Amino acid sequence: xxxxPQANALASLFPTPPPFWQSFTAKNVARIEELRAxxxxxxxxxxxxxxxxxxxxxxxxxxxxxxxxxxxxKDGIYRCFGDTYNLNEELPSLEEQGIPQVYTPPATPTGSGxxxxxxxxxxxxxxxxxxxxxxxxxxxxxxxxxxxxxxxDLRNLFINFHHLLNEYRPHQARESLILMMQDxxxxxxxxxxxxxKMKAQVESVLEELGKKGxxxxxxxxxxxxxxxGKEDEDLSSDVWTELRKEFG
Amino acid sequence: xxxxxxxxxxxxxxxxxxxxxxxxxINKHHDLQTLxxxxxxxxxxxxxxxxxxxxxxVDPYPADVFRAGQKELAQDLIIKEQQIEAFISMxxxxxxSEKDQQDTIRQLEEELMAAEQKRKEAVKEKEAVLARLExxxxxxxxx
Numbered sequence: 001x002x003x004x005p006q007a008n009a010l011a012s013l014f015p016t017p018p019p020f021w022q023s024f025t026a027k028n029v030a031r032i033e034e035l036r037a038x039x040x041x042x043x044x045x046x047x048x049x050x051x052x053x054x055x056x057x058x059x060x061x062x063x064x065x066x067x068x069x070x071x072x073x074k075d076g077i078y079r080c081f082g083d084t085y086n087l088n089e090e091l092p093s094l095e096e097q098g099i100p101q102v103y104t105p106p107a108t109p110t111g112s113g114x115x116x117x118x119x120x121x122x123x124x125x126x127x128x129x130x131x132x133x134x135x136x137x138x139x140x141x142x143x144x145x146x147x148x149x150x151x152x153d154l155r156n157l158f159i160n161f162h163h164l165l166n167e168y169r170p171h172q173a174r175e176s177l178i179l180m181m182q183d184x185x186x187x188x189x190x191x192x193x194x195x196x197k198m199k200a201q202v203e204s205v206l207e208e209l210g211k212k213g214x215x216x217x218x219x220x221x222x223x224x225x226x227x228x229g230k231e232d233e234d235l236s237s238d239v240w241t242e243l244r245k246e247f248g
Numbered sequence: 249x250x251x252x253x254x255x256x257x258x259x260x261x262x263x264x265x266x267x268x269x270x271x272x273x274i275n276k277h278h279d280l281q282t283l284x285x286x287x288x289x290x291x292x293x294x295x296x297x298x299x300x301x302x303x304x305x306v307d308p309y310p311a312d313v314f315r316a317g318q319k320e321l322a323q324d325l326i327i328k329e330q331q332i333e334a335f336i337s338m339x340x341x342x343x344x345s346e347k348d349q350q351d352t353i354r355q356l357e358e359e360l361m362a363a364e365q366k367r368k369e370a371v372k373e374k375e376a377v378l379a380r381l382e383x384x385x386x387x388x389x390x391x
Contacts, residue, residue, distance in 0.1 A: 122336045126260075130329050133267050140271070158264055165257050168339065172253045174349040175340040181356040188363040195370040199377050206380060 020066040032067045035060070091166055099159050102128075118164065125161045132157060201247075208242055256335040263328045270321045277309040277317065 060068060076087040094101045103121045136150040282288065309317065344352075 119336050119339060119342055123333050126263075126329055126332045126336070129260075129263060130325065133270075133325070136267075137271070137274075154264075154267070158260065161260055162257060165253055165260075168253060171344075171346065171349070172251060172340055174346070174353065175344070176251060178349060178352050178356065179340075181353065181360060185356060185360050185363055188360065188367050192363065192367045192370045195367070195374045199370070199374050202377050202381050206377075206384065209384065 023063060023066040028064055028067060032060075032064050035064070091163075094160065094163050097159075099156055099163075102156060102160050103164070118168065122161065122164060125157055125164070129154065129157050129161070205243065212242070252335060252338055252340060256332065256339070259328065259332050259335055263325070263332065266321070266325055266328060270325065273317060273321060276307055277314055278306065279308040279311060279314065280306065 072087060077084050078087065079085070103125065132150060132154050136147065136154065139146050139150055308314075
């Protein structure tokens with residue numbers, strides 16, 4: 001009895017990756033990049049954006065064939081874990097869901113308009129929610145039987161609210177992307193700066209050492225100190241004081 | 249942490265929950281009243297109460313407790329609504345259009361590439377300097 005769950009766990013092990021992962025060696029990837037660049041011509045190479053698919057190459061050696069992404073399905077439907085999905089999932093409009101739209105639609109986020117009106121509408125909806133709830137409580141206190149209409153109103157308001165927010169999602173996604181890129185840029189810059197600073201520091205130390213003639217002396221010194229480190233330490237002590245001065 | 253849009257949607261859902269909770273509270277804990285002198289409050293509590301006190305239809309609270317509860321719920325509603333408005337004002341990028349965003353993204357992409365290039369160069373220089381330093385240190389430690 002106790003072994004039953006374990007057997008199940010074994011049976012549902014995570015599937016192994018498809019065999020073609022082995023083709024993605026650094027060498028192969030570099031090679032296909034090269035081929036693509038050659039195919040695209042010199043004017044395209046620098047400006048491959050993330051949105052465009054890599055150029056399809058017709059003739060490829062067999063070991064590179066698996067690096068070519070397959071064409072997107074023509075009918076716009078794909079299957080994943082037994083479910084079918086649409087390639088471009090669209091947000092169904094309120095009318096399609098049979099919900100009355102209680103606001104005048106603002107400029108869609110895909111347009112070039114700004115979004116202040118959207119915020120205004122959302123605030124109005126939020127206030128309407130409260131007001132409608134107050135009315136609902138009022139109605140219930142007088143005649144509880146007549147709740148249905150008001151509840152329906154509340155429901156519509158909530159759905160409208162959510163719909164507006166969902167329409168806003170792509171916009172927010174882009175906004176987050178911008179934030180993340182900005183972040184990464186800052187981090188990269190800070191790192192470069194740190195490296196350069198450290199480099200300068202190390203260089204100045206080396207210079208100081210060089211000035212003292214230590215470096216040259218050390219390098220030219222014949223290696224004859226076989227027996228222990230006494231003289232060794234004497235020689236290096238200057239270097240250590242120098243380093244200590246520098247790095248505290 | 250969830251993004252602000254999700255936070256806002258959660259807040260709206262919470263508001264809906266509070267609506268229901270408020271109604272439930274009033275329905276469950278209001279006091280029973282006599283409308284005229286001949287009415288009496290039925291004592292069904294006593295009959296059912298012994299078996300299952302949790303299932304009473306109405307469980308009246310003392311007047312002051314009931315009013316305090318009502319007041320708290322009302323205040324919570326207002327606070328939640330204010331929270332929602334605050335979230336709305338804080339929605340990211342209200343003043344950017346999609347075109348602005350794409351321009352920004354493209355520009356950032358280029359800057360990122362340039363920064364990455366610089367970083368790689370810096371790393372290379374660093375390695376060169378490190379190698380020099382190491383050779384010096386080695387020569388010091390093991391002459």
